Amino acid sequence: MTPIVDADLCIACGNCEQICPSVFQVIDDIAQVVDPEGCEFFECCEAAEENCPVEAITLEEE
Numbered sequence: 001m002t003p004i005v006d007a008d009l010c011i012a013c014g015n016c017e018q019i020c021p022s023v024f025q026v027i028d029d030i031a032q033v034v035d036p037e038g039c040e041f042f043e044c045c046e047a048a049e050e051n052c053p054v055e056a057i058t059l060e061e062e
């Protein structure tokens with residue numbers, strides 16, 4: 001699956017980066033997907049998605 005962050009919703013709380021730093025990093029007050037393939041290797045994307053307070057993270061199935 002491929003993670004997508006909705007920049008309009010993200011409030012830069014840092015939860016996703018804390019839970020899944022290999023995939024998400026907060027840069028310039030927006031969470032960025034730094035490794036789009038990362039969810040295949042690091043099993044933390046679902047937890048990051050579930051813990052986003054504004055539901056800004058979508059996990060696209062391929």
Ligand code: SF4
Pocket residue numbers: 005009010011012013014015016017024026030031048051052053054055056057
């Ligand atoms: S958890 Fe959600 S609101 Fe918080 S930084 Fe990540 S994408 Fe943004």
